[in-house]
Amino acid sequence: MGLREKQKSGSSGSGVLKVLLMFLALVETTAAEYNNEIVSLRQPRHKNAYATMMYMGTPRDYEFYVATRVMIRSLVKLGVDADIVVIASLDVPLRWVRALEEEDGARVVRVENLKNPYMDQRNFNKRFKLTLNKLYAWNLSDYDRVVMLDADNLFLQNTDELFQCGQFCAVFINPCIFHTGLFVLEPSKAVFNNMLHELETGRKNSDGADQGFLVSYFPNLLDEPMFHPPANGSKLDGSYRLPLGYQMDASYYYLKLRWSVPCGPNSVITFPSAPWMKPWYWWAWPVLPLGFTWHENRRQTLGYGDEMTMVLIQSVFYLGVITVTQLARPSIPKLCYRRGDKNVSMIQTGIKLIAIWCILAAYIIPFFLVPRTLHTVLGWSLYLLGSFALSSVAVNSFLLPMLPVMAPWLLIVGTLLVMACPWYTNGVVRALSVFGYAFCSAPVLWASFSKIVSSLHVSLERETFFPRLGESPPPPGFNKLY
Numbered sequence: 276m277g278l279r280e281k282q283k284s285g286s287s288g289s290g291v292l293k294v295l296l297m298f299l300a301l302v303e304t305t306a307a308e309y310n311n312e313i314v315s316l317r318q319p320r321h322k323n324a325y326a327t328m329m330y331m332g333t334p335r336d337y338e339f340y341v342a343t344r345v346m347i348r349s350l351v352k353l354g355v356d357a358d359i360v361v362i363a364s365l366d367v368p369l370r371w372v373r374a375l376e377e378e379d380g381a382r383v384v385r386v387e388n389l390k391n392p393y394m395d396q397r398n399f400n401k402r403f404k405l406t407l408n409k410l411y412a413w414n415l416s417d418y419d420r421v422v423m424l425d426a427d428n429l430f431l432q433n434t435d436e437l438f439q440c441g442q443f444c445a446v447f448i449n450p451c452i453f454h455t456g457l458f459v460l461e462p463s464k465a466v467f468n469n470m471l472h473e474l475e476t477g478r479k480n481s482d483g484a485d486q487g488f489l490v491s492y493f494p495n496l497l498d499e500p501m502f503h504p505p506a507n508g509s510k511l512d513g514s515y516r517l518p519l520g521y522q523m524d525a526s527y528y529y530l531k532l533r534w535s536v537p538c539g540p541n542s543v544i545t546f547p548s549a550p551w552m553k554p555w556y557w558w559a560w561p562v563l564p565l566g567f568t569w570h571e572n573r574r575q576t577l578g579y580g581d582e583m584t585m586v587l588i589q590s591v592f593y594l595g596v597i598t599v600t601q602l603a604r605p606s607i608p609k610l611c612y613r614r615g616d617k618n619v620s621m622i623q624t625g626i627k628l629i630a631i632w633c634i635l636a637a638y639i640i641p642f643f644l645v646p647r648t649l650h651t652v653l654g655w656s657l658y659l660l661g662s663f664a665l666s667s668v669a670v671n672s673f674l675l676p677m678l679p680v681m682a683p684w685l686l687i688v689g690t691l692l693v694m695a696c697p698w699y700t701n702g703v704v705r706a707l708s709v710f711g712y713a714f715c716s717a718p719v720l721w722a723s724f725s726k727i728v729s730s731l732h733v734s735l736e737r738e739t740f741f742p743r744l745g746e747s748p749p750p751p752g753f754n755k756l757y
Contacts, residue, residue: 317382319417323357323438325350326412327424329371330364330388330405335550340371341577341648342426342555345569347379348576353433358418362411364388386411392474393483402550403484407474410485412460413467420510425456427553429544429569434521436504441513443493444502446522448547453496455486456545457522501538525554525565529702532564544568556647557654561694570650579653582646589644589657593664600664600671623735630673630731637665638683655691659684675730682723686716 327343347359359381363372367385375381389407393399412423420438437444437459445458473492481487493514502515518539525546528534534541544565546554552563555573559566573579641661645654662684670680693712699705 317376319358319382321356321358322418323420323422323435324360324382324415324418325355325357325422325424326360326362326415327426328362328408328411329367329426330408331366332405333402338553338555338648339426341573342553344375344379345555345573345577346424346426346428346430347375347381349430349572351380352576353430355433356435357422357438358382360384360415360421362386362408364405364408384411384415389471389474391483392477393480393487396480396483399483403482406485407488409455410467410470410488413462413470414464415462416464418462421460421462423455423458423460425545427546428457428522429546429554429565429572430542431544432540432542434540434542437517437521439504439508439510440502440517441511441515443496444515444517445489445493445496446517446519447497448519448522448524448545451497452486452490453493453516454522454545454547455489456547457517457543458489459517525563528565529563532699532702532705557645557649557651558642560651561691566651570652574650579650582649585646586649586653586657590660593641593660596664597667600667603671623732626673626735627728627731630669630675630727633669633672634666634680634727637669638662638687640665659688662687673731674734675727679723679726679730682719686719689716 327346329340329343333339343361347361350359359379361375361381361383363375363383363385365385365387372383372385375383386408388405389410391404391407394401394404409423412421415421420440422434422437440459442461442463443458444460445453445455448454470488470492474488478488479491481490496514496516499514499516502511502517505511520536520539520541521543523534523536523541523544525544525548527536528544546552546565548563552559554560554563554566554569556566557570560570561567641658644661645657649657663681666680666684669675670677690709690712693709694705696705696708699708
């Protein structure tokens with residue numbers, strides 16, 4: 276090889292090496308800056324956005340995924356003039372991300388979970404561990420304004436006028452503390468970085484969640500003026516309080532059984548209730564009347580295709596149980612004992628306890644088998660079918676009278692009818708009616724329990740049903756001869 280060829284070969288290898296070093300440097304730079312950057316494959320299409328967040332690590336991840344999709348579909352249905360963004364942690368399943376982007380039209384941005392420095396506080400609730408991811412909303416610098424939302428919001432009408440609000444706007448559903456289930460912000464990397472710094476320095480946080488942090492970060496919002504959208508469509512500067520109509524607490528509705536919010540448009544319902552009473556659970560209605568409104572919104576937008584397979588499987592199983600128990604009619608195993616044997620009372624007590632536990636299980640087990648996010652009408656129907664099927668097993672296994680065993684089933688149906696009655700004047704009358712029904716039902720339950728126990732006692736004491744130890748049962752026709 277000549278000298279010129281060697282020089283060419285050397286320069287070519289040096290060029291490849293330079294390209295490789297540049298690529299490694301780019302990877303290192305990206306990795307170093309990733310913690311403070313939002314990653315998204317889709318580009319923004321509007322200048323404003325509705326945003327929500329999604330993370331993993333709670334027992335209710337799937338339920339909040341469904342709730343997020345329903346809220347997105349409701350926004351699309353209202354024809355909002357904005358992008359819909361989901362700030363999703365890196366551990367959110369890719370199939371969920373694809374569904375959000377391809378089926379719901381959302382823009383999903385992937386982020387690393389922000390470390391919560393308040394987890395050692397005495398009053399810290401573990402379910403708030405990752406709620407500080409909400410701060411990533413300030414890093415959505417592609418947008419002029421962002422309306423940040425929790426998944427438990429239900430939109431009744433278009434609220435695009437919120438994008439005219441200032442740098443930070445929120446609703447006071449509490450007299451002194453604003454609510455972070457919906458707020459307006461102006462994205463700013465400088466503000467976002469300052470928030471991260473405040474987390475590192477341990478800014479005061481009353482609850483260890485996003486609510487406490489933001490209330491501490493914007494302490495003077497209560498003194499700011501009320502937001503009224505300018506008629507010319509211009510954007511305001513500064514901070515504002517939002518009218519209560521943009522974040523109507525469902526509790527107000529339950530008191531009056533109608534909306535009575537004079538300040539601002541009745542646009543958004545929020546459900547800041549206990550985690551197990553969110554509107555997407557099938558048992559929420561008729562316990563909480565607005566649960567039906569949420570489910571109807573889901574039925575019209577997302578549907579229930581994911582849950583229907585399990586509904587069909589359980590329905591077939593319960594119908595099979597009812598058929599088998601009616602045809603087979605199994606009886607208690609034949610027991611042998613001597614009169615006066617000390618084990619007799621123990622055996623009888625054990626059988627009674629087993630029978631009572633079987634009846635209780637018939638009303639408890641189906642409740643936990645129904646898919647949690649099923650439509651409330653289908654959910655209650657499937658639960659009642661399951662409890663009826665399992666109750667029939669107890670009736671036929673222990674030769675119990677049907678009516679006392681089914682008394683709780685009938686009372687549950689009655690309770691649902693009392694709660695679902697549409698003619699109450701207000702929530703107080705409704706609550707008193709439910710209480711009165713429960714008071715009247717208590718003696719019925721006690722009488723049914725007593726009847727079940729006495730029926731078991733008679734069956735266990737019947738000698739022809741339980742022959743004595745060492746004795747064969749009398750031959751057919753023996754009693755007729757003697």
